[in-house]
Amino acid sequence: MKTKMLANLVASIMLAGYAGFAVSASPHWSYDEESDWGAIEDTAQTAVPLNYPYAECGIGKHQSPVDLADVKIVDSKLNKLAARYGVDTPSFFNTGHAIQVNVSKNFTGGLKVGKELLPLVQLHFHEPSEHVFKGKKFPAELHFVHISKDGRIAVLGVAIDIGRENAAFQTILDNMPHNYGEANSTSGIKFNPAKLLPSGANTDNLKYLTLAGSLTTPPCSEGVQWYILTKSITISAAQLAQMKTFYSGNARSTQNLNERSILSNHH
Numbered sequence: 001m002k003t004k005m006l007a008n009l010v011a012s013i014m015l016a017g018y019a020g021f022a023v024s025a026s027p028h029w030s031y032d033e034e035s036d037w038g039a040i041e042d043t044a045q046t047a048v049p050l051n052y053p054y055a056e057c058g059i060g061k062h063q064s065p066v067d068l069a070d071v072k073i074v075d076s077k078l079n080k081l082a083a084r085y086g087v088d089t090p091s092f093f094n095t096g097h098a099i100q101v102n103v104s105k106n107f108t109g110g111l112k113v114g115k116e117l118l119p120l121v122q123l124h125f126h127e128p129s130e131h132v133f134k135g136k137k138f139p140a141e142l143h144f145v146h147i148s149k150d151g152r153i154a155v156l157g158v159a160i161d162i163g164r165e166n167a168a169f170q171t172i173l174d175n176m177p178h179n180y181g182e183a184n185s186t187s188g189i190k191f192n193p194a195k196l197l198p199s200g201a202n203t204d205n206l207k208y209l210t211l212a213g214s215l216t217t218p219p220c221s222e223g224v225q226w227y228i229l230t231k232s233i234t235i236s237a238a239q240l241a242q243m244k245t246f247y248s249g250n251a252r253s254t255q256n257l258n259e260r261s262i263l264s265n266h267h
């Protein structure tokens with residue numbers, strides 16, 4: 001059962017990542033009805049629990065995002081985290097819920113957690129931030145989504161503040177289609193996801209907070225390991241305004257921490 005659920009989860013992420021048309025295979029959802037995601041019915045399914053594909057959004061106990069001000073434990077034995085991204089010719093994908101960059105099939109970069117490299121699949125943006133940092137929401141948040149060969153998911157989250165213009169983010173804005181479900185994969189634009197990491201951060205040994213959580217959009221599947229960088233990046237006010245012409249308010253509210261701990265690899 002557990003393996004099957006994991007397989008379904010990976011399938012839903014891969015479909016959302018690679019084939020725009022497949023998005024419509026799942027029931028429609030919106031941020032306006034966030035509190036009712038768990039109750040959305042898939043009328044094409046008659047068998048329980050398939051008729052409530054987003055049930056975990058409502059009943060899950062390890063949901064994301066959370067307020068990161070809660071209990072933090074410094075653990076010097078946590079895995080070293082290194083972002084090993086490189087230049088790619090990705091596809092720029094308007095998912096219908098966020099602006100997203102899908103890496104190409106032959107991209108070999110990923111997130112190194114200890115000795116294991118989890119391949120990067122896509123990155124996308126939320127406005128405002130989903131996680132709450134030191135009591136406040138940032139203007140936006142970036143999620144790098146990684147999936148291991150056996151289906152485990154790790155998301156690297158980066159808070160986005162207003163400040164200097166961000167050239168890499170501008171490349172995304174300039175190549176993003178405005179129509180929902182549309183992907184721009186023919187531009188051949190070179191793009192390095194590492195350019196979206198905080199300047200001055202040691203990408204071989206990132207400072208982070210970590211906790212167990214979930215996808216922040218339906219189906220809200222759990223089993224996602226979150227790594228949230230303690231350093232933020234910036235985009236300009238004009239870039240935030242341009243981002244909002246695509247999506248605004250595409251951020252889930254914070255969820256109960258329940259029995260979880262938030263661990264940190266530095267003081």
Ligand SMILES: [Zn+2]
Pocket residue numbers: 124125126143216
């Ligand atoms: Zn996200």
